[in-house]
Amino acid sequence: MENNIIFRKANLDDLDEIFSFVQKSVVKLIQQKVYQWDEIYPAKYDFESDIINGWLTCGIIDGTIVSTYSINDECDEDYKSASWNWPDSRWRVLHRIVVNPEFQNQGIGTRTMSHLMNELKKAGIESLRLDVFSENPYSQRMYHKLGFVKTGEAHWRKGLFYLLEKKL
Numbered sequence: 001m002e003n004n005i006i007f008r009k010a011n012l013d014d015l016d017e018i019f020s021f022v023q024k025s026v027v028k029l030i031q032q033k034v035y036q037w038d039e040i041y042p043a044k045y046d047f048e049s050d051i052i053n054g055w056l057t058c059g060i061i062d063g064t065i066v067s068t069y070s071i072n073d074e075c076d077e078d079y080k081s082a083s084w085n086w087p088d089s090r091w092r093v094l095h096r097i098v099v100n101p102e103f104q105n106q107g108i109g110t111r112t113m114s115h116l117m118n119e120l121k122k123a124g125i126e127s128l129r130l131d132v133f134s135e136n137p138y139s140q141r142m143y144h145k146l147g148f149v150k151t152g153e154a155h156w157r158k159g160l161f162y163l164l165e166k167k168l
Contacts, residue, residue: 003061005108007115010056010068012048018058018068019044021100028101029136036133036158042096050096059112061103067112069097071120079129082152082163089126089167097130109142117146121168128168134160 010018026037050056050070059067075093084091094116099108117128131154132139143164152163 005059005061005066005111005115007057007059007112007119009054010047010051010058010065012051014058014065015044015048015051017065018047018056018098021065021102022047022068022098024101025098028104032138034133034136034138036136038158041157046096055095057116059108059115064103065100066103067097067099067108069112069116070095071116075129076131076154076156078152078154078156079131079163081154082129082165084127084129084151084165085149086127086165086167090124091127091129091165092120092125094128094130109139110146113142113146117166117168126168127165129163129165131161131163133158134162 022042029037047056053072055070055072057069057071058065071092071094073092097109097112099112120128130143130148132143146166148164148166150162151165154161154163
């Protein structure tokens with residue numbers, strides 16, 4: 001039986017636990033030859049800022065944070081060049097979704113995405129936008145299965161990223 005994930009807003013008391021597994025995720029990505037994150041990004045400050053702004057949510061199973069994500073309406077300038085399918089919709093952008101490496105390959109990412117999309121839909125948000133590293137087949141596979149479609153590309157410090165969107 002699947003353990004229920006309890007979702008709540010992250011608080012500053014969660015920061016060390018979250019950033020610890022983020023650092024482990026960076027190491028695991030590098031081991032998998034996915035070089036999207038490093039010692040520069042994401043930084044602890046990014047998560048701290050997300051918490052302070054009320055954007056960071058964490059998923060918890062049995063007292064352990066198993067996933068986290070940030071959602072807001074802020075995006076990089078390159079997002080403006082995408083051919084969004086729903087340009088006039090009420091949208092949000094997903095940032096820094098991370099599954100604790102100890103809980104990866106258990107459907108936690110998909111369950112976290114389902115939760116956040118349901119919450120956005122309940123709040124009247126019509127579409128979700130995000131970017132995914134072109135050399136991260138794991139994330140790309142999940143987003144494809146969830147029905148996200150490519151609407152553009154961006155070239156950032158680590159390389160090519162695909163801009164994706166899904167109608168909620």
